[in-house]
Structures are given as C-alpha cells and as structure tokens.
Amino acid sequence: MAHDFESFVFGFVAGVGNIELRGIQELAQKGAFAQIVREGAAELAEILQVDKGDKIRAVSKSKVTYQAEKQFDVLHPLKFGEKNGRPVIVNCSERIVEIPFVHRHLPYPYHGRVLDVGYLESELIFQVASLGFETWGIDIRPPAVEFPGIHFLQGDVIRYPLKPRSFDVVVSVSTVEHIGLQAYGNVAADPQGDVHALQAARRALRPGGRLILTVPFGKLGATDWYRVYDHKALLALLRDSGFRIEAADFWIKHGDVSWVPTPWREAEKVDSVTPGPLPRGVVGVVARPIQR
Numbered sequence: 001m002a003h004d005f006e007s008f009v010f011g012f013v014a015g016v017g018n019i020e021l022r023g024i025q026e027l028a029q030k031g032a033f034a035q036i037v038r039e040g041a042a043e044l045a046e047i048l049q050v051d052k053g054d055k056i057r058a059v060s061k062s063k064v065t066y067q068a069e070k071q072f073d074v075l076h077p078l079k080f081g082e083k084n085g086r087p088v089i090v091n092c093s094e095r096i097v098e099i100p101f102v103h104r105h106l107p108y109p110y111h112g113r114v115l116d117v118g119y120l121e122s123e124l125i126f127q128v129a130s131l132g133f134e135t136w137g138i139d140i141r142p143p144a145v146e147f148p149g150i151h152f153l154q155g156d157v158i159r160y161p162l163k164p165r166s167f168d169v170v171v172s173v174s175t176v177e178h179i180g181l182q183a184y185g186n187v188a189a190d191p192q193g194d195v196h197a198l199q200a201a202r203r204a205l206r207p208g209g210r211l212i213l214t215v216p217f218g219k220l221g222a223t224d225w226y227r228v229y230d231h232k233a234l235l236a237l238l239r240d241s242g243f244r245i246e247a248a249d250f251w252i253k254h255g256d257v258s259w260v261p262t263p264w265r266e267a268e269k270v271d272s273v274t275p276g277p278l279p280r281g282v283v284g285v286v287a288r289p290i291q292r
Helices: 002-014 021-027 034-048 063-073 095-105 124-131 193-204 231-241
Strands: 078-083 086-092 113-117 134-139 150-154 167-173 205-216 243-254 258-261 281-289
Touching: 095 124, 095 167, 095 205, 095 243, 095 281, 113 124, 113 193, 124 134, 124 150, 124 167, 167 193, 193 205, 193 231, 231 243, 231 281
Parallel strands: 113 134, 113 167, 134 150, 167 205
Antiparallel strands: 078 086, 205 281, 243 258, 243 281
C-alpha cells in the first residue's frame, strides 16, 4: 500500500502544482480516488515527514529528492502570491541583500579555499564552488546532495577538528546567531555559542584571510532560537572572537518586501525580536583575524 500510494500521490500532485495535505483529505469526499486518498492522507504525511497542514512542492516523485529540494529551497528570497488574479511578491527575506554582500566581498580572482559555516538552506555554497573556489561546507545536519568542487562536513563548527590556518575565507550567513540555542537540531546549549563559533572560524583562517558574516541587527535581544545584535554587541562579538571589522553594511525591512540600506544608528532602533518570527534588520560584516 505505502509504495503504491506514494507513487500515486507524487504523480497526482506533479500535475496539479502546490497543494496542501489537508486538500488531499478534502478530495477524499470526491471523485474516483476517494478511498485511496482517504486511507493515505495520514500516511503521506509520515512518508514525507511533514505536518498534515504543510505544503508539498510537487517537484519530484521521490521522497529523497523532495527532502533535498526542501532543504535548499526554504529560504529563497522571494515568496509569491496572487492579487486580483495576478502574481505578486508577498514577502522577501534578508537573503536578497546577504547573498550579494557575500559575492561583493569574495576575493578576486576567484581562487582559494572557502568554508561556509551553516550552508544548508542556501544556494550560496553552490555559487561559490561554481566560481572556482575550493569549497567546504559545515553544518550540524547531514548533507542532502553532492556537488562538484564541494566538500561537505557534518558536525558542530565549535568542536569539529578543522585544520588550523587552512582557509582563505570563512562565510557565515545568518548562522552564528543560532549556535548554542534551540535551533536546527542543535542539542549543545552554549550561551556564548556565537563567540565560540567565530573563534573556531578565526583558527581555521590563514593569516590575512577574511570573515564574511551576516547576523540579525537591531535592538539588542534574543528569542529561544536566534540572537539580535546592536552596534555595541556586534563590536564585542567580533572583538571577543579575535577579529577586527574592515567593513559593515546595514539594512532594515520596510513592509513585507523591501530591504533598505540604513545607517547603523537607525538600524539598531528596529525591533527584530517582538514582532517575530524573523528579524527585520541585518548587518553584513567583513573582518580580519587579529594577529596575536
């Protein structure tokens, strides 16, 4: 039953587009497929390991492929909806400014060794490898795919035995604010996880290497799964990790779509904790290791 049902549903959904699992249950009252849909709706949720109300993006007939797509498609910057029968952009994540910031500060010509800390749920690592860099990615979650030129590492960057002074660039996009908190499967509580992660990055960088970092910015605060830094906390984070800042850009979100470059004194007035569930201010930083 499970195999037949899985094949049927993925084939059916592929012809329809995005639907909700609860929609499958509604179909149980209609049409020739009533019995198989009624019996299989709960089973589909188990097969895909999603909640019944979760949307299925019907891009494949394979559970494995679906899960890989889900890992790397979650945080695409633009989210689309419909208004008056026409497609519209209904939301835009901070990736719309973070990814260009990283590209702007990668060394040129494109060669050297790059480590991407917390690479999952972003296509950045594939872009960096495609430019010609020797690319490593580390995440506490298992890698979903293979890709030419990328070495995937699974583990906690704080404890992983990275070879000292082995990378020209360390990139971390909206990651260190989660480290040590209850996020993305992390079980190692560490109130200073952000500092300890960047200290590990500094040890991994060659002399003269660079850190390209983005984190939430605004009024100082934290939720149970991310931290928000004001200017003073940002400076302390980099200093305590052994870095000096070379450049920094700040953005705040206006409405649901627009991210606007903003002076830091204005950006740190934004509340990125209370409204939730995602930050409404972000900073991009380029920093160099302090030589000791």
